[in-house]
Amino acid sequence: MSSGNQKRVCVLGLSLLTIFAGLALIFTSADLFKIIIRKILVLKPGTRMYDVWKHVPELVPMDVYLFNWTNPEEIRNKSVKPKFQQVGPYRFMMEARKSNITWNENGTVTFKHLKYWYYNRDDSKGDLQDMVTNLHPTALGVSHVSRTWNYVIRKGVSISLRSITPTIHISRKAEDLLFKGYPDTLMKLAKTFPFFANADIPQWERFGWFYMRNGSTDFEGVFNIKTGINSEFGRINTWNYWTQTPYFGGDCRKVDGFVGDLFDPDSIGDTIIMFSPDLCRPIILQYDGEKKVKGIMGNKYSFDDYMLDNGTKYPENKCYCNGDCFPSGIFNVSSCRYGMPGFSSLPHFYKADPLYTNSIEGMRPTKEKHEFYIVLEPNTGIVLEVQISIQFSMHLHSIPDISLFENVPDVLFPTVWSQQQVKIPDSEISKLKLFLNIPMMFISIGVLMLVAGSTSLIYHFIKSKKDKCSHQEDIPLNSNHQNNIVST
Numbered sequence: 001m002s003s004g005n006q007k008r009v010c011v012l013g014l015s016l017l018t019i020f021a022g023l024a025l026i027f028t029s030a031d032l033f034k035i036i037i038r039k040i041l042v043l044k045p046g047t048r049m050y051d052v053w054k055h056v057p058e059l060v061p062m063d064v065y066l067f068n069w070t071n072p073e074e075i076r077n078k079s080v081k082p083k084f085q086q087v088g089p090y091r092f093m094m095e096a097r098k099s100n101i102t103w104n105e106n107g108t109v110t111f112k113h114l115k116y117w118y119y120n121r122d123d124s125k126g127d128l129q130d131m132v133t134n135l136h137p138t139a140l141g142v143s144h145v146s147r148t149w150n151y152v153i154r155k156g157v158s159i160s161l162r163s164i165t166p167t168i169h170i171s172r173k174a175e176d177l178l179f180k181g182y183p184d185t186l187m188k189l190a191k192t193f194p195f196f197a198n199a200d201i202p203q204w205e206r207f208g209w210f211y212m213r214n215g216s217t218d219f220e221g222v223f224n225i226k227t228g229i230n231s232e233f234g235r236i237n238t239w240n241y242w243t244q245t246p247y248f249g250g251d252c253r254k255v256d257g258f259v260g261d262l263f264d265p266d267s268i269g270d271t272i273i274m275f276s277p278d279l280c281r282p283i284i285l286q287y288d289g290e291k292k293v294k295g296i297m298g299n300k301y302s303f304d305d306y307m308l309d310n311g312t313k314y315p316e317n318k319c320y321c322n323g324d325c326f327p328s329g330i331f332n333v334s335s336c337r338y339g340m341p342g343f344s345s346l347p348h349f350y351k352a353d354p355l356y357t358n359s360i361e362g363m364r365p366t367k368e369k370h371e372f373y374i375v376l377e378p379n380t381g382i383v384l385e386v387q388i389s390i391q392f393s394m395h396l397h398s399i400p401d402i403s404l405f406e407n408v409p410d411v412l413f414p415t416v417w418s419q420q421q422v423k424i425p426d427s428e429i430s431k432l433k434l435f436l437n438i439p440m441m442f443i444s445i446g447v448l449m450l451v452a453g454s455t456s457l458i459y460h461f462i463k464s465k466k467d468k469c470s471h472q473e474d475i476p477l478n479s480n481h482q483n484n485i486v487s488t
Contacts, residue, residue, distance in 0.1 A: 018453030063089035084362035128175035181208030234262030263381035280336035327353035391417035
């Protein structure tokens with residue numbers, strides 16, 4: 001084979017190779033992108049993902065609202081409903097870190113949450129010196145715990161309560177009801193009563209809805225999650241070393257879901273599951289359409305009827321009731337709140353049975369202010385926006401032989417609710433947009449390779465034809481043909 005032919009074969013092979021490589025990039029761009037994502041979604045030291053996971057780079061705002069009970073003196077007047085006035089928000093800026101980090105050989109990491117809250121006076125609409133009235137939480141809690149004990153013990157509890165507090169309500173400063181806490185005689189004395197020896201009572205002498213949380217590494221428990229190394233990325237493995245909690249029965253005991261800052265994109269479908277240490281259970285969010293956040297389209301997931309049901313519509317949820325089922329819209333968290341008759345819901349009983357808002361005054365539930373949702377970028381599982389809204393209420397009810405709580409109405413009392421609302425930082429948006437353009441970059445490169453290969457192939461084909469024609473024109477005439485011409 002001549003050198004010219006060898007050159008043409010090489011050019012032909014290179015052109016075809018370029019065409020096939022371009023086609024491969026075009027048709028496999030999505031698969032290649034997934035491979036890149038899978039390589040990146042591994043939690044390990046020395047990576048950007050680890051740094052952000054270990055210490056959230058920006059402070060997260062948390063707004064806290066309290067409900068002020070305005071007519072406590074009419075609690076036994078059956079013709080008058082309890083009236084509430086929302087106060088706040090009291091804004092705190094939360095710093096979130098991970099502590100006690102331990103890497104395990106099975107592809108998991110064990111850690112604790114370390115959080116600090118700093119009061120932001122400028123962005124608050126209330127003052128921490130505001131006086132707020134509501135139910136006496138420890139008095140109700142102690143009475144509720146003793147409701148199944150024998151008559152003699154209940155009467156002893158009743159006498160003790162009357163000597164400590166004459167009413168079922170208290171008035172305290174907002175700062176005392178939140179992080180600071182206030183001295184609580186009943187909590188101190190309860191630890192000395194022999195009949196409370198086996199009760200699950202915290203070893204504190206102060207009470208506050210967020211007391212002991214600021215700067216604590218123990219409040220939310222010990223988490224063990226999968227790192228993506230031969231395992232699903234970000235899914236919880238154990239909580240407090242449990243795969244099943246002791247707080248509920250049946251299938252409701254299961255520890256499952258994602259902690260909230262890491263999500264495996266392969267697990268993003270019609271539902272996502274998050275595990276909440278505050279509720280001591282998984283929470284299920286349903287797909288609620290698409291939402292654009294700072295120019296990036298994401299999947300929105302929010303609470304729906306399934307999550308809010310207590311077994312009325314979905315029998316499998318009945319095991320979360322702990323034998324005390326209520327109409328839909330609230331979660332019984334008494335078992336993981338020291339036996340206090342506590343219930344969580346969306347703020348102002350949004351999406352709950354009308355029974356709760358009809359039995360009191362002052363609730364104004366709205367979707368924009370009170371929904372619970374998260375927006376995820378579906379390809380990467382990155383959180384684009386989140387609004388975590390949760391309310392804590394107490395169940396006021398008549399307790400036999402406890403005079404302080406005799407002849408009171410059966411009502412769910414709202415006490416406090418908080419909301420964390422945050423979007424992906426602007427500093428991360430440009431990086432994410434560039435990363436999400438990788439498939440289009442593959443396709444663009446593939447198209448360029450396809451065009452280049454095809455152009456080269458066509459060019460050399462045409463050139464080859466021209467060269468052949470030119471070669472034929474340059475061939476000399478043979479002798480016979482020349483003689484014929486001469487004879488003629």
